[in-house]
Amino acid sequence: MRKEITLQVDDSYIKQLRQGYPLIHQEAVKSKQPPEEGAVVKLVDSKHRFIARGYYGKQNKGIGWVLTYHKDEMVNAKLFQSKILTAINKRQGFYQSEDTNAFRVFNGEGDGIGGLTIDYYAGYYLINWYSEGIYSFKDDVVRALDVLGNYYAIYEKKRFHTQGKYLEDDDFVKGERGLFPIIVKENGMHYAVYLNDGAMTGIFLDQRDVRKAIRDTYAKGKQVLNTFSYTGAFSVAAALGGAEKTISVDLAKRSKPKTMEQFSINGIDFDQHEIIVMDVFDYFKYARRKQLQYDLVIVDPPSFARSKKRTFSTTKDYPALLTDVISITKNHGIIVASTNNASFGMKKFKGFIRLACQKSQANYKILEQFQLPSDFQTNEQFIQSNYLKVCIIQIQKNK
Structure with a gap:
């Protein structure tokens, strides 16, 4: 004890x-x-x-x-098992879904244990540990998942820092090691996922509803620019929604083969789409120079990023970023503006949108807005837990 x-x-x-x-x-x-x-x-x-x-x-x-908050409740294996099983029972609809098999099972403080998240990927569990403190309860968490049984394997990511670096060793915990990539389903779309390849898996599960909206409502017949595209998940959704063409731009060299892979597993010819390895801000300059304009632009930057040329922070730089985006968006075009920065709320984010549009002399209309999907349970007393903010806006230029 x-x-x-x-x-x-x-x-x-x-x-x-x-x-x-x-x-x-x-x-x-x-x-x-x-x-x-x-x-x-x-x-x-x-x-x-x-x-x-x-x-x-x-x-x-x-x-x-x-x-x-209960005086007689002790912090032990029983508490962890109770909270994890309660969370899993809330997600039974996801477990039973025929067209989605990748989702969040346990969402930190939203489900009662801050510092811990658990994701499910087509029969595999991935535990994310955000401090050494919560990692010390590993045996209790794994035992709680063992009560469920019926999984192929458990993997983990140690996302806490030690001397400024993420801890990365063998991510396998127990079960039968997976053959990667695992192909998961999300609203009928397919994505390649790696649980054994560094900090990222290949898809951000919190954007599920946004990808569906892009596919079902906004992509058909459009020229779509996907900035900070990572593995091209938004581009896949747009292509499956009937986009005329997608252009995916990301600075990371591995983004190109990863995006090609995501297209391929969905039966999409990636040669019919552009995948560009380039600093997004340099691409904006290139697009303006070439007078390129897009029907739909997706912008979902990291909260903070540093390259050789610049440092970017959504807290202070998002309005300027959105001004760049507006400059290459067609009149009456659509922008999917997104951030996962937990340090400010939707009201401030909408303020960023207003500022960018004012600077660009453009009117705008918010067509839809999204926050976290239902499997990402949040804590009402801790507003930072509801970190995702997405506004789908239509631009009307005045000049």
């Missing part, structure tokens, strides 16, 4: 925690010496009255996560 450490909470944070806020901030607790990663912590007020119980694990701006 793990040793439990009692931490007194500063008075200014007690109300927030009692209301269900799950992240434990460093400044919220009075501790002369920090506990070791994975230690069970009991949070109390100045009169030693119970507030919550959780674990210590440094992640982003926090030092741990609350796991229970």
Whole structure:
């Protein structure tokens, strides 16, 4: 049994925690010496009255996560099993789906355990660990999945930093090793997934609803530009939706063979589409120079990126990025504007869109907006958990 450490909470944070806020901030607790990663912590007020119980694990701006607000509930294997099984029961519709077999099974603080996510890919589980603290509970999490049985294998990604680097070793945990790529289904589309090849798998599951909308509503007959295209998942959706042509642009050299692979497994001739390895910002300049204009532009940049030429941050640079996008979008064209930056909400994101359109002297209409799909359960008391923001906008240029 793990040793439990009692931490007194500063008075200014007690109300927030009692209301269900799950992240434990460093400044919220009075501790002369920090506990070791994975230690069970009991949070109390100045009169030693119970507030919550959780674990210590440094992640982003926090030092741990609350796991229970019930005084008599202990942090042990039973708690982990209960929370994981509850989450899985909520996803039974996904397990039974005939046209989608890749989805999120457990979504961190949204399902009651911050720092932990579990994804399902056509019979394979992928556990993502976001701190050394949560990783120390590995046996409890794996045992909870074993209760389910009926899987091919479990893989893992250690996404916490050690001396500035992601930990990368053998991602296999147990079961029968997969033959990669695994081909998964998403709303009838197919995608190649790798669970044993670094930090990324080949597809971002949180964009499922957006890909469907592109395929079903916006792509038919369009010239589609997919920027920051990664493995071309949006391009595949557009092509399957009847796009006249897609152009995928990404700086990473491996994006080209990865995108070719995604096209091929869907029976699409990738030679009929363009796949360009290039800095997206340089491509904007090229497109303007060539007077290229697109019917549909998809822009889903990383929250932060650094190349030899520039540093990009969505927090300060998204309006300028969107101004570039508008400049190569046809009049009455469509822009799929997306960000996964958790540090601001939809209201501020819409402000970025308004600023870019004002600068571009363009009117706009938001046709649809998306946040996380239903399998990405969020915590209402922790707004950062609902990080995805997507607006599909139509542009009307005034000049």
